[in-house]
Amino acid sequence: MHNRPQHFHAQAETALANAELRANFRGAMDYLRDKRKTAFADADEERTIRDRAEAIRQRCLSKLPELLEQLESNCIANGIRVHWAENADQANAIFTDIIQSHGGTLAVKGKSMVSEEIELNHAMEKEGITCLESDMGEYIVQLGQETPSHIIMPAIHKNKRQVAELFTEHVPGFQHTLDVDTLIQTGRNVLREKYRTADVGVSGVNFAVAETGTLCLVENEGNGRMCTTVPEVHIAITGIEKVVEFLADVPPLFSALTRSATGQLVTTYFNMISGPRKENELDGPKEVHLVLLDNGRSQAFADEEMRKTLQCIRCGACMNHCPVYTRIGGHAYGTVYPGPIGKIISPHLMGLEATQDLPTASSLCGACGEVCPVRIPIPELLQRLRHEAKQDPKPGTAPMRGQKAAASNAEAFVWRSFALITSRPVLYRMLTWCATRFRRLIPNKLGPWTRCRTAPKPAARTLRELMAERNK
Amino acid sequence: MSTARTAILDRLRRVNARPLPVKNPDYPIWTSTDREDMLVRLTELLEQNHAEVTRLPRAGLVAALRERVSGAGLKRLATGTGGEFFEEITQALQGTAEQLCFDQPLEQWKDELFNHVDAGITGCHGAIAATGSLVLWPGPAEPRTLSLVPPCHIAILKASTLHANLPAMMTEQGWGRGMPTNLLLVSGPSKTADIQQTLAYGAHGPKELVVLILEDA
Numbered sequence: 170m171h172n173r174p175q176h177f178h179a180q181a182e183t184a185l186a187n188a189e190l191r192a193n194f195r196g197a198m199d200y201l202r203d204k205r206k207t208a209f210a211d212a213d214e215e216r217t218i219r220d221r222a223e224a225i226r227q228r229c230l231s232k233l234p235e236l237l238e239q240l241e242s243n244c245i246a247n248g249i250r251v252h253w254a255e256n257a258d259q260a261n262a263i264f265t266d267i268i269q270s271h272g273g274t275l276a277v278k279g280k281s282m283v284s285e286e287i288e289l290n291h292a293m294e295k296e297g298i299t300c301l302e303s304d305m306g307e308y309i310v311q312l313g314q315e316t317p318s319h320i321i322m323p324a325i326h327k328n329k330r331q332v333a334e335l336f337t338e339h340v341p342g343f344q345h346t347l348d349v350d351t352l353i354q355t356g357r358n359v360l361r362e363k364y365r366t367a368d369v370g371v372s373g374v375n376f377a378v379a380e381t382g383t384l385c386l387v388e389n390e391g392n393g394r395m396c397t398t399v400p401e402v403h404i405a406i407t408g409i410e411k412v413v414e415f416l417a418d419v420p421p422l423f424s425a426l427t428r429s430a431t432g433q434l435v436t437t438y439f440n441m442i443s444g445p446r447k448e449n450e451l452d453g454p455k456e457v458h459l460v461l462l463d464n465g466r467s468q469a470f471a472d473e474e475m476r477k478t479l480q481c482i483r484c485g486a487c488m489n490h491c492p493v494y495t496r497i498g499g500h501a502y503g504t505v506y507p508g509p510i511g512k513i514i515s516p517h518l519m520g521l522e523a524t525q526d527l528p529t530a531s532s533l534c535g536a537c538g539e540v541c542p543v544r545i546p547i548p549e550l551l552q553r554l555r556h557e558a559k560q561d562p563k564p565g566t567a568p569m570r571g572q573k574a575a576a577s578n579a580e581a582f583v584w585r586s587f588a589l590i591t592s593r594p595v596l597y598r599m600l601t602w603c604a605t606r607f608r609r610l611i612p613n614k615l616g617p618w619t620r621c622r623t624a625p626k627p628a629a630r631t632l633r634e635l636m637a638e639r640n641k
Numbered sequence: 642m643s644t645a646r647t648a649i650l651d652r653l654r655r656v657n658a659r660p661l662p663v664k665n666p667d668y669p670i671w672t673s674t675d676r677e678d679m680l681v682r683l684t685e686l687l688e689q690n691h692a693e694v695t696r697l698p699r700a701g702l703v704a705a706l707r708e709r710v711s712g713a714g715l716k717r718l719a720t721g722t723g724g725e726f727f728e729e730i731t732q733a734l735q736g737t738a739e740q741l742c743f744d745q746p747l748e749q750w751k752d753e754l755f756n757h758v759d760a761g762i763t764g765c766h767g768a769i770a771a772t773g774s775l776v777l778w779p780g781p782a783e784p785r786t787l788s789l790v791p792p793c794h795i796a797i798l799k800a801s802t803l804h805a806n807l808p809a810m811m812t813e814q815g816w817g818r819g820m821p822t823n824l825l826l827v828s829g830p831s832k833t834a835d836i837q838q839t840l841a842y843g844a845h846g847p848k849e850l851v852v853l854i855l856e857d858a
């Protein structure tokens with residue numbers, strides 16, 4: 170039932186036809202944009218904080234292999250066990266090993282898009298391990314057997330009536346209500362029981378600090394703290410790009426993140442984890458594991474321009490400001506990361522065969538690039554990916570996964586003919602003469618082009634002819 | 642998975658990315674050296690985030706705690722086993738409410754802490770005025786879950802430990818040289834806006850955050 174990027178066009182059409190969904194997204198996006206605008210009321214401040222955030226991310230990426238090694242050795246020194254995974258299968262195998270070695274059957278999970286990327290919940294289910302989402306939005310989405318439709322607010326596509334319906338169906342003893350406080354209390358009660366009894370807690374990572382071997386987690390709800398504090402084992406998973414060099418790199422990124430994401434000066438909790446419970450401590454996990462996942466990121470890293478994709482701090486501002494995302498919502502993309510960031514990261518994670526339509530789903534209006542706190546040139550990258558999807562790689566560079574997957578002979582033929590015609594004056598004049606004289610012969614239906622447009626009609630005379638007439 | 646490690650690092654190395662020097666362009670950040678300024682900002686921001694803040698002299702701590710505890714009808718309170726305010730806390734709770742000292746591993750009284758405790762009391766390591774955040778540095782005397790599991794968290798802060806902003810506090814205290822197992826910024830009670838962008842408090846952790854600021858300490 171889950172959407173796939175291969176069916177993007179059909180999914181987008183279905184989404185567009187769903188009035189309730191569009192209203193939910195419209196409301197949510199307006200809200201988030203307003204909040205961000207207030208948080209960055211001062212344009213100068215916005216500019217300088219973006220300068221700083223961009224500089225930090227670029228510097229840290231420029232030293233990525235060294236920083237990963239430094240992170241690893243400092244984590245180990247702190248008592249954190251570090252694992253590396255090339256892809257989803259390897260990452261899931263690591264999770265299975267750890268959880269089963271403790272005889273665990275229930276894991277509670279804080280919000281982590283990387284764990285969505287490896288489809289952790291499904292993989293664990295196959296091993297007989299229940300993996301319960303504990304972020305309120307994720308919990309709702311999981312109840313409905315859906316996937317998150319936004320990277321910050323996973324259940325943004327649902328309104329409270331729809332949430333109440335889900336609870337009525339799935340939460341025993343729930344008395345139907347549209348009161349949001351009561352709805353949250355309902356979730357709270359279910360989930361608190363799970364934190365208490367879970368064997369393992371799973372989380373993502375917002376920033377991993379190489380200098381000190383520290384994992385930073387940004388959240389408002391406290392479920393992240395619950396998952397990383399109460400169960401005896403904590404497993405954190407992150408993409409390899411999330412590492413930063415110094416602890417001092419964290420405050421500016423944290424500020425850029427919260428203000429861009431939800432317009433907050435700061436989140437309720439900022440949790441810095443640098444190791445398991447010590448001998449004399451009375452709580453906190455007895456084991457902390459860190460899983461470092463590549464899953465296509467090193468492909469993006471290899472190309473200097475595409476490397477900028479990895480600067481992303483997952484604030485979601487690009488999707489909040491994207492006219493396409495606002496109208497079709499997150500699910501239509503069929504990828505873990507929707508919207509502008511999804512369009513530039515997914516081709517690396519899943520290959521261009523599967524994702525070739527995504528880079529074309531943009532008006533290139535530039536809004537995403539304009540709000541991105543780390544200044545990822547998203548529109549340029551979209552154009553670059555469009556190119557890679559159709560053409561051979563630049564000489565001397567390695568092909569992308571799925572390079573040229575969208576190449577079409579017909580299209581190539583059209584472009585070659587266009588080049589031929591426009592570079593030969595005689596041919597060009599002949600053709601435009603024909604086009605103007607026989608313009609009535611051009612059909613009204615021109616395939617997909619005329620599905621929502623009227624067919625173009627050439628003028629009666631070419632501009633050249635008109636000018637010649639005038640200058641006579 | 643050491644083969645994965647080698648393969649990933651090899652691929653990254655082969656790119657030969659040129660390491661960029663540390664260049665940190667300045668950005669404006671709220672700052673002040675005036676204690677009162679900082680206190681006002683901290684209080685305002687905490688209150689905006691739904692915390693309840695009281696400023697008082699240290700000598701008034703016992704009375705304030707007592708009033709707060711009986712006023713809100715809190716019956717069973719979890720506390721640490723030490724820390725700077727342990728004696729005052731113990732004194733305040735005597736005859737007011739039942740004190741449960743966190744003196745055994747969490748596993749041994751998880752159920753009780755989750756289901757039968759009304760509030761947890763902790764001290765603060767410091768606070769940050771710029772963002773209205775308390776800094777908690779849990780340890781054996783005041784474990785992590787004290788500020789997380791009970792539905793109400795009472796935090797005691799000495800005004801003298803207030804810093805203007807996070808980078809200032811990190812540098813002054815040399816956090817980069819080594820970190821405790823867990824360090825936390827807390828800027829309000831637990832909250833969520835996940836259902837139709839409607840703000841609700843007490844999503845998972847404390848529904849209430851009570852901050853007592855000792856102005857002369």
Ligand code: SF4
Pocket residue numbers: 429480481482483484485486487488509510537540541542543544545
């Ligand atoms: S690409 Fe930029 S705007 Fe989009 S989520 Fe990443 S950091 Fe935020």
